[in-house]
Amino acid sequence: MKTFSSSPFMPGRRTALAALASLAAGGALAQARPAAVRIGYQKSSTLIAVLKLQGALERAFAPLGLAPSWHEFTSGLPLLEALNLDNIDLSADVADTVPVFAQAAGARLTFVAQEAPSPSAQAILVRADSPLRSVADLKGRRVGFAKAAGVHYLLIAALDQAGLSFRDIEPAYLAPADGRAAFERGAIDAWVVWDPFLAAAQRQSGARVLADGTGLASYQRYYLAGTGFARAHPEVLGVLYAELEKTGRWVKAHPKEAAALLAPFWGLDAAIVEQANSRRSYAVREATRERLSEQQRIADAFLAEKLLPRRVDALDVDLYKPPGA
Template sequence: MIRPLSIRRRNALKAIVATLPALAIGRAFAQDKPATVRIGYQKSSTLITVLKTRGTLEQKLAPLGVKVSWHEFASGLPLLEALNVGSVDVSADVADTVPVFALAAGANLTYLAQEAPSPTAQAIVVKADSPIRSVADLKGKRVGFAKAAGVHYLLIAALEKSGLSFKDIQPAYLAPADGRAAFERDAIDAWVVWDPFLSAVQRQAKVRVLADGTNLAQYQRYYLASTPFAQARPDVIKVIYDALADSGKWVKQSPKDAAALLAPVWGLDEATVEQANGRRSYDVRLVQPERLQEQQAIADTFTREGLLPRKVNATAVPVWKPVL
């Protein structure tokens, strides 16, 4: 009587043991194929804001069994830091300077997409009655801007063109909201900022533009993903890329509709949003090695100014490409 029971137990144990590799593989597969994509973005992330507001990605990713979670950041550098440590999987557009800082810190990032240049979408502004008449007049002055943002490079490039260096000004690292407040109360002498914040201050206050990015900084914004996620879910990356490209076309082809959608989200009037969008290309394209040359120029400039801890090869980075 006992023997058959022992046989049954042995058989049951064998069956359980036999299932363990399959269970382990199943768990590994689930871990390797995350069912949620965590997207980090900023308030100025136009195309991602359009997709988020319209629920586009939720709809397009549902057939893949993938959900979306949204995470807002005040600026690009903390966003990419979160991407690097695994707190988010995909980054909405960040200025062309931000990946350089992330790479210098050893971030494991994959370039997902790039927006064509929008040099006039960022500028150095002063109040209309300011005695500062040119970039050269910024010597010794307190200048506010977001650290590692595209405006950081624009400021350095503009200073160098005027015969100055970054050490000739007093930098005040401020997020856009804090920069606007400091600018209004004269805590800074000049403010370097990008759209839609630039358009907002131009329309709501009396300011002068000392210089924008024309012939100084191309201002190509980048979308990035953590390399592990890009490798695990290329299907999700493809859906996001296509949605971004379609969204960019819609914003440019339907400027008033886009402004009406974005205005309440950004807390701005529609005319300001439309002006800001008019200066951005929103031309989403694949990243090509030859289009990363300014990334290297940015890296070299920041290294020379002592702002990066080490030299960066900004063109030797993982670049996502769709499988044809």
């Protein structure tokens, strides 16, 4: 009959105990490792970029046992698609138009915060030697811009004011990098873009502003969360909101330091970054239904131009209320 020793010094017993200890240690490490908060951002997401570069969210989330996980996107629409598909938890600032397209696709969004208007931080540009002198001159011309970006609505609003419609131009949907290349080689007649790309084109190639958003498009940017995540983790939204608010004030109060920090991250001269930042409010505030009023005008304008598949109720969203608001 086979017998088993109960001695703890038998080799088999020692190996088993070592394995169990190793597994226990691994489990403790796994429990100690911070859970990830997945944050989507664009290169031009200024306040999130500052938070990332300064490590501020790592410090702010640490007491919650959390750490940010960073995910870069080339434009706002795929960013919100990822949010809706639960591939990220939080979205850095996107232009006011982007949520409208996401809602039309059935996304459920929670508005965490809003940046106050910055209408001059986006503009319709033409080359310095262009014969185009007014928005009305865009009729029949090829105009480049990023689809669903804030500049998309600016273009619609500017055309409408000039007595034109979207059908009067030839649109070219281009991400900023592709738009800049097409603009400089003359493949498009005008380019509609936002800062810091706007400031870079002005300073580096002498691009001329045909019209900016003043009196046409407020250009308010929004920070969003997946609704499921927002309802489950309001404490995370509270930390993010407080850090965004603080960082917005710091950027405006320290323009040169902020420009020096962002310049290598954006691959731009500090002077360009400082000019771009001077046109953005960076005033982070609560997103209220009253402050969302322009969202419905944006949605209706896109619907009128048959750029949305259905009517969108722009106020059919969840709104986060920060502590003390």
